[in-house]
Amino acid sequence: MQLSLNLARSPLEGVRDALLEAFGPQRPKARMDPVSQLVKSSISHRTLDATSWAAFLRLQSEFQTWEDLARAEPETVLALIADVTHAEDKARRLPLALRMVEARVGWLSLSHLRNQTVEQARHELRALPGVGQKVAASVLNFSTLAMRDLVVDSHVHRTAQRLGLVGSGDPTHSYHGLMALVPDSWTADDLFELHCLMKHGLGQMLCQHDAPRCGACPLKAQCRRVGVEGARVLEWRPRT
Numbered sequence: 001m002q003l004s005l006n007l008a009r010s011p012l013e014g015v016r017d018a019l020l021e022a023f024g025p026q027r028p029k030a031r032m033d034p035v036s037q038l039v040k041s042s043i044s045h046r047t048l049d050a051t052s053w054a055a056f057l058r059l060q061s062e063f064q065t066w067e068d069l070a071r072a073e074p075e076t077v078l079a080l081i082a083d084v085t086h087a088e089d090k091a092r093r094l095p096l097a098l099r100m101v102e103a104r105v106g107w108l109s110l111s112h113l114r115n116q117t118v119e120q121a122r123h124e125l126r127a128l129p130g131v132g133q134k135v136a137a138s139v140l141n142f143s144t145l146a147m148r149d150l151v152v153d154s155h156v157h158r159t160a161q162r163l164g165l166v167g168s169g170d171p172t173h174s175y176h177g178l179m180a181l182v183p184d185s186w187t188a189d190d191l192f193e194l195h196c197l198m199k200h201g202l203g204q205m206l207c208q209h210d211a212p213r214c215g216a217c218p219l220k221a222q223c224r225r226v227g228v229e230g231a232r233v234l235e236w237r238p239r240t
């Protein structure tokens with residue numbers, strides 16, 4: 001089932017335009033190198049941003065280089081990232097993933113990915129332990145690689161389904177459905193912006209998991225509200 005906003009345009013353009021009007025432009029302020037982004041994204045899954053950023057800064061402060069992290073014992077890494085979700089798995093997989101990059105490339109770098117297609121680069125990243133579609137897309141789109149890929153986290157997945165942009169399925173299904181709707185003219189920055197608008201604007205401020213605020217939503221006229229029936233929909237009330 002597809003959201004119908006304007007037959008001449010991708011439905012993503014209508015969503016982007018409405019969210020831009022509500023939340024304003026969202027452009028990247030700084031980009032990390034791709035290995036640093038891999039480290040950050042690998043510890044971020046199902047973890048609050050503030051918690052994962054603090055853990056990332058502890059890793060940066062403990063290890064002079066990411067090569068040192070690649071050779072660290074999992075117990076050492078675990079002590080630094082203990083408060084992120086699934087910390088033991090991440091502490092075991094992250095050094096292993098970095099060593100696999102070194103073994104494949106010859107040194108610890110992911111810069112060569114910019115010479116590949118998004119599909120090739122995604123395939124290579126997903127072969128690393130602990131790297132799913134979200135981590136792979138964030139390395140490709142958020143880092144200095146700045147490639148045309150969309151990060152689909154739980155907020156983007158949920159809101160895309162409720163809007164009717166994608167059908168039922170897991171986040172990987174939503175990722176492929178949304179990527180198929182991306183206009184050819186959109187840049188990596190445009191995809192970064194869509195992610196931010198759907199996550200931080202729509203997903204976290206209005207279309208929350210248990211209580212979507214449909215009455216205040218800039219997409220309320222177009223939204224199919226798929227699966228919202230069971231949620232506690234909060235209607236907007238003017239301040240008195």
Ligand code: SF4
Nearest residue numbers: 207212214217220223
């Ligand atoms: S109208 Fe409601 S369900 Fe649809 S995107 Fe907005 S808040 Fe979510």
